[in-house]
Amino acid sequence: MRAVLLAAGEGKRLRPFFQGPKPLMHLLGLSLLERNILTMRDCGIKEFIIVTGCYDEEIREFLGKGDxxxxxxxxxxxxxxxLGNGVSAYAFHREYRNGEKFxxxxxxxxxxxxxxxxxxxAAEKLxxxxxxxxxxxxxxxxWDLEECTKIKAETNKGLYLGKNLTEYNAVDCGLFIGTKALLNSLAEAIAEKKYNLTDGVKRLAEKGKLKLHFVEGFWIDVDDLPSLKEAEKMLLKSLIPPKDGLISKWINRRFSLRLTKILASTDLTPNQITLISFFLCLASAWCxxxxxxxxGGLLAQLSSIIDGVDGEIARLKFLKSNYGALFDAILDRYGDFAIVIGMTYAWFSGTGGVFALLVGLVALAGMPMSMLFKxxxxxxxGKQFIPEDYDGVFRFVPANRDGRLLLIxxxxxxxxLPFTLILLAxxxxxxxxxxxxKVGNQLQ
Amino acid sequence: MRAVLLAAGEGKRLRPFFQGPKPLMHLLGLSLLERNILTMRDCGIKEFIIVTGCYDEEIREFLGKGDxxxxxxxxxxxxxxxLGNGVSAYAFHREYRNGEKFxxxxxxxxxxxxxxxxxxxAAEKLxxxxxxxxxxxxxxxxWDLEECTKIKAETNKGLYLGKNLTEYNAVDCGLFIGTKALLNSLAEAIAEKKYNLTDGVKRLAEKGKLKLHFVEGFWIDVDDLPSLKEAEKMLLKSLIPPKDGLISKWINRRFSLRLTKILASTDLTPNQITLISFFLCLASAWCxxxxxxxxGGLLAQLSSIIDGVDGEIARLKFLKSNYGALFDAILDRYGDFAIVIGMTYAWFSGTGGVFALLVGLVALAGMPMSMLFKxxxxxxxGKQFIPEDYDGVFRFVPANRDGRLLLIxxxxxxxxLPFTLILLAxxxxxxxxxxxxKVGNQLQ
Incomplete structure (x- = not known):
C-alpha cells in the first residue's frame, strides 16, 4: 500500500512560534512529516506521495528521495x-494506479x-x-473538539459529516484508506466548487460508502501551540512500555521522560545513551x-534513570534496533557487576574481611539471574515471562534491575553497604x- | 494418522538372551514396542493399533490403554x-476406516x-x-544385508522385491505408509496362500504402486544379540547434539554416554540427574x-560429565520437557557460581587478600555471560546463536561451560587456583x- 501525505497548507496559526513550513516543524526530535512517514514505515509502508503546496521547494529539499x-x-x-485540502488530495489522481487502496x-x-x-x-476488509x-x-x-469535523455514525458507518453538526457521536481523525471512489467523489465536489476534503467525503457518506474505524489510542491535530504541547506530552507518555517495573513506573520514568524530551532534539543515539548509563555505573562503582x-548511590540511581532514556529515544525517534537491545542488555549486566564489586570492595577494605568477600560474591551472582531466567x-x-503472572506477591520485592538499583x-x-549487599543477595x-x-507448576 | 505396529511374532533368535516377549524386550530403558510408540508420538501420532499374536496377553497387560x-x-x-506377518498386517482391515492412510x-x-x-x-504427497x-x-x-528384503528401485519407485534378489540397489526398512491398496494386495496374496508382508508388497510393485522414500539416518532390524548391541550403540551415538561444545564432544561424551547406558535402565529422571550434577558442583566448591x-577439580569435571547425562536420558527415553531445560540452565549457573566462590575462598584464605577478592568477583561475573549473550x-x-558463525577462532577458547569446567x-x-581464576575472568x-x-556487524 502507498501513502499520500497532505503537506500543502501554510500553517498560519503556528506562525508566531515557528518560521519554516509547518510540516517541517520539529516535535521531539523529528519534523511532523518525518514522524508520520516513520510511523507508517513501521507498519510496512515503503512508498509515499507527498502533496506540497505553499512550501514545495523547502519540503523537497529537506526530505529528498527519502533515502x-x-x-x-x-x-x-x-x-x-x-483553494482547500480537497484539491490537494485530488492531486493524487495523477499518480493513482487502477484498483489500488491508499x-x-x-x-x-x-x-x-x-x-x-x-x-x-482494519483496511484489509474494505x-x-x-x-x-x-x-x-x-x-x-x-483535543479541541470545537475545531474537529463531527460525524453522525451508525455502528461503523458514517451518515453525516460536518464541522457544525449538532447531533454527532464521533469525530474525524484525518486518516483515510482511499480507493478510486474517494478520488471520484472529490472530482465531483471540485466540479461544484467545493474544495475541502470533507466535501468529497460527505458525498460518500450520503451514498453509504463511508466506513468508520474507531481508534483506541492517542491522536491529535497539531494546529497551534497548545496542541503542539499536548502532542509532546502524549507522545512522551506513550513511551512507557506496558510492562514496566514498579520502581521504574513510579520513580524513574518521571525523570527519564524529562531527559528524553531534552535529548530528543540532540543527535545522541540510543547506543550512546546506553554507554553513558554504563559509564555512570562505572563511576558509581568507583565512588x-x-x-x-x-x-556511589546517587550515580547508580542516575544510571538507572538514564537506562530508561535509551529505549525511550529509540521508540520516540524510530531508532529501535536488535543490536541496541542486545547491547543494552549486556552493558546493564556489566554495570550491575561493577557496582556490586565497588560496594564489596568498600565493605571489605573497611571492616568486612572474609564475610564481605562471601556476601559480595553471592550478591554478584544474583545480579544476572532475573534476566537469565526470563x-x-x-x-x-516461546512466551514472554510476565512477572505479574508468576511472581505473585513477590513482584513487589525490588529484585528486578530498577528495584535493585534503588536499593543500592x-x-x-x-x-x-553490608546490609544492602546481604539484601541484594x-x-x-x-x-x-x-x-x-512457580513455573514448575505451569510449564511442561 | 494412525499407526499399526506388528508385534505378533515369537522372536526365536533372541530367546537365549531374553525370556519374555520380544516386543517387550528392553533396549536402553524402554521396551522395543514403547520406543517405537514414543518415536511416533513425537511425530504427532496419537492412536496406535498393536497386532499381537504369540504373546497377546503379556503385551496387553504391559502397555494397557497407553495412558x-x-x-x-x-x-x-x-x-x-x-502363518506370516502378512496375515498380521492384514488383520488391520477389521479396523480400517475408508480412505485413511496409516x-x-x-x-x-x-x-x-x-x-x-x-x-x-514424505507421506503427505502419497x-x-x-x-x-x-x-x-x-x-x-x-546392518546384516543378507537378512534384508532387497529392492530393485528406479528413482523412487520399487520395481521388484525379494530376499534373494541378485540385482538390487536398496533394501526394505520395514516401515510403510499403507492405504486401502495395501490391504487389498495382502488379501489377494493370502488367497493364494502367500502369507508374508513382502508377498503383498511385491504385487503393488508389479502394478507400479510402490513408492519409495530413501532414509537418511540410523535404523536396524533387531533380530539377534549383535543387532541388539548395534542398536544400543547407534541410539547412544544419536544422543550427541549436532552443536556440541568441543570439550564436550572430545572428552565428556565418551564418559556421559557410558553413564547414560547404565542409568537408562534405572528410574532416575533427567531432573534428578540435573540435581546430582548440581550437588557435585557444591561438593566441588566445598573441596x-x-x-x-x-x-575440587575432579568433582567439577565429573559434574560437567553428568551435566550431559540429563539431556541424553531425556532424549533417549522421550522425557524431554521445557521445565527440564529451564531447571538445567538455572542450576548450571548456580553450580558455576558455587565452584568459583569455593576457589576464590581458597585463594583468599591462603595468600590472596584483596587481589583474590577482586579476581574472584570478576571471574564470577564472567560465568553467566556466555549463556546470557546467547x-x-x-x-x-529469533535465531540460534551458533558460536561457529560468530566466534571465529575464538570458538576454540574454552569459554563455554564444558571448557570452563575443564579449566577448573x-x-x-x-x-x-589464582591462575585459573584469572584465566576464567x-x-x-x-x-x-x-x-x-562481531554481532554488531551482522545484526540489525
Whole structure:
C-alpha cells in the first residue's frame, strides 16, 4: 500500500512560534512529516506521495528521495493549494494506479503508532468502492473538539459529516484508506466548487460508502501551540512500555521522560545513551570503592534513570534496533557487576574481611539471574515471562534491575553497604528459587 | 494418522538372551514396542493399533490403554500369526476406516526419530492407491544385508522385491505408509496362500504402486544379540547434539554416554540427574574451599560429565520437557557460581587478600555471560546463536561451560587456583566483548 501525505497548507496559526513550513516543524526530535512517514514505515509502508503546496521547494529539499528515512518519496505539487485540502488530495489522481487502496493522512495530525497499525489492519476488509475513515468516539478525550469535523455514525458507518453538526457521536481523525471512489467523489465536489476534503467525503457518506474505524489510542491535530504541547506530552507518555517495573513506573520514568524530551532534539543515539548509563555505573562503582557511598548511590540511581532514556529515544525517534537491545542488555549486566564489586570492595577494605568477600560474591551472582531466567523461559516456552503472572506477591520485592538499583541508591545514601549487599543477595536468589517453583507448576 | 505396529511374532533368535516377549524386550530403558510408540508420538501420532499374536496377553497387560505413554492403544489379536506377518498386517482391515492412510511398522525395527519424522512428512504427497515404503540405498551401511528384503528401485519407485534378489540397489526398512491398496494386495496374496508382508508388497510393485522414500539416518532390524548391541550403540551415538561444545564432544561424551547406558535402565529422571550434577558442583566448591583443590577439580569435571547425562536420558527415553531445560540452565549457573566462590575462598584464605577478592568477583561475573549473550541474541533475532558463525577462532577458547569446567579441573589438579581464576575472568569477558563486536556487524 502507498501513502499520500497532505503537506500543502501554510500553517498560519503556528506562525508566531515557528518560521519554516509547518510540516517541517520539529516535535521531539523529528519534523511532523518525518514522524508520520516513520510511523507508517513501521507498519510496512515503503512508498509515499507527498502533496506540497505553499512550501514545495523547502519540503523537497529537506526530505529528498527519502533515502535517509529508508523509504521512497515522490512529490506532487498542487499550485491551487489555497483553494482547500480537497484539491490537494485530488492531486493524487495523477499518480493513482487502477484498483489500488491508499492511505491518506494529514501531515499535521500526530498518531500513536499503534493507532495507525490497527487502522491499516482494519483496511484489509474494505470493499471496492468504499472509503475507510479513522474516527474517535471517545468525545471526552478529543483535543479541541470545537475545531474537529463531527460525524453522525451508525455502528461503523458514517451518515453525516460536518464541522457544525449538532447531533454527532464521533469525530474525524484525518486518516483515510482511499480507493478510486474517494478520488471520484472529490472530482465531483471540485466540479461544484467545493474544495475541502470533507466535501468529497460527505458525498460518500450520503451514498453509504463511508466506513468508520474507531481508534483506541492517542491522536491529535497539531494546529497551534497548545496542541503542539499536548502532542509532546502524549507522545512522551506513550513511551512507557506496558510492562514496566514498579520502581521504574513510579520513580524513574518521571525523570527519564524529562531527559528524553531534552535529548530528543540532540543527535545522541540510543547506543550512546546506553554507554553513558554504563559509564555512570562505572563511576558509581568507583565512588563506592574509594570516594563515598553517598555519591556511589546517587550515580547508580542516575544510571538507572538514564537506562530508561535509551529505549525511550529509540521508540520516540524510530531508532529501535536488535543490536541496541542486545547491547543494552549486556552493558546493564556489566554495570550491575561493577557496582556490586565497588560496594564489596568498600565493605571489605573497611571492616568486612572474609564475610564481605562471601556476601559480595553471592550478591554478584544474583545480579544476572532475573534476566537469565526470563530469557531462558522465553527461549524455551516461546512466551514472554510476565512477572505479574508468576511472581505473585513477590513482584513487589525490588529484585528486578530498577528495584535493585534503588536499593543500592538507598544503601549508599544511608551508608548501609553490608546490609544492602546481604539484601541484594537474598532477594535475587529467593526470586529465582520462587520462579523455579512457580513455573514448575505451569510449564511442561 | 494412525499407526499399526506388528508385534505378533515369537522372536526365536533372541530367546537365549531374553525370556519374555520380544516386543517387550528392553533396549536402553524402554521396551522395543514403547520406543517405537514414543518415536511416533513425537511425530504427532496419537492412536496406535498393536497386532499381537504369540504373546497377546503379556503385551496387553504391559502397555494397557497407553495412558502412561500419553497415547491411545488398541489391540488386534491374530491367532494365525504363525502363518506370516502378512496375515498380521492384514488383520488391520477389521479396523480400517475408508480412505485413511496409516503407518505400518514392525515392532522390532528401531529407527532414529528423525528418520520417522521425515518419512511421515514424505507421506503427505502419497496418492490414493499407492503405498510408501522406507528404503535404504546406502547398502554399505545396512546392518546384516543378507537378512534384508532387497529392492530393485528406479528413482523412487520399487520395481521388484525379494530376499534373494541378485540385482538390487536398496533394501526394505520395514516401515510403510499403507492405504486401502495395501490391504487389498495382502488379501489377494493370502488367497493364494502367500502369507508374508513382502508377498503383498511385491504385487503393488508389479502394478507400479510402490513408492519409495530413501532414509537418511540410523535404523536396524533387531533380530539377534549383535543387532541388539548395534542398536544400543547407534541410539547412544544419536544422543550427541549436532552443536556440541568441543570439550564436550572430545572428552565428556565418551564418559556421559557410558553413564547414560547404565542409568537408562534405572528410574532416575533427567531432573534428578540435573540435581546430582548440581550437588557435585557444591561438593566441588566445598573441596576447593576446605579440603583440597585436587578433589575440587575432579568433582567439577565429573559434574560437567553428568551435566550431559540429563539431556541424553531425556532424549533417549522421550522425557524431554521445557521445565527440564529451564531447571538445567538455572542450576548450571548456580553450580558455576558455587565452584568459583569455593576457589576464590581458597585463594583468599591462603595468600590472596584483596587481589583474590577482586579476581574472584570478576571471574564470577564472567560465568553467566556466555549463556546470557546467547539467550538474548536468540530472543532478539529469533535465531540460534551458533558460536561457529560468530566466534571465529575464538570458538576454540574454552569459554563455554564444558571448557570452563575443564579449566577448573586442570586448575584444581595442578593446584593453580589464582591462575585459573584469572584465566576464567579474562576469557569469559573477552568472549562477550568479541561477540558484541562481531554481532554488531551482522545484526540489525
Amino acid at each position: 535517509s528515512l529508508g523509504v521512497s518519496l515522490k512529490y506532487l505539487h498542487n499550485s491551487a493549494w489555497k 492511505i491518506l493522512m494529514m501531515c499535521d495530525h500526530i498518531f500513536e503508532p499503534k493507532v495507525v497499525k490497527s487502522f491499516i489492519t 470493499a471496492e468502492g468504499e472509503v475507510l475513515l479513522a474516527a474517535d468516539k471517545r468525545l471526552e478525550k478529543v 563506592f570503592a574509594v570516594v563515598s557511598p553517598f555519591w 530469557e531462558k523461559f522465553k527461549a524455551i516456552s 541508591m538507598l544503601g549508599g545514601v544511608f551508608n548501609l 537474598v532477594i535475587s536468589h529467593f526470586q529465582t528459587l520462587m520462579r523455579l517453583v | 502412561s505413554l500419553g497415547v491411545s492403544l488398541k489391540y488386534l489379536h491374530n491367532s494365525a500369526w504363525k 503407518i505400518l511398522m514392525m515392532c522390532d525395527h528401531i529407527f532414529e526419530p528423525k528418520v520417522v519424522k521425515s518419512f511421515i512428512t 496418492a490414493e492407491g499407492e503405498v510408501l515404503l522406507a528404503a535404504d540405498k546406502r547398502l554399505e551401511k545396512v 576447593f574451599a576446605v579440603v583440597s583443590p585436587f578433589w 539467550e538474548k541474541f536468540k530472543a532478539i533475532s 579441573m586442570l586448575g584444581g589438579v595442578f593446584n593453580l 579474562v576469557i569469559s569477558h573477552f568472549q562477550t566483548l568479541m561477540r558484541l563486536v
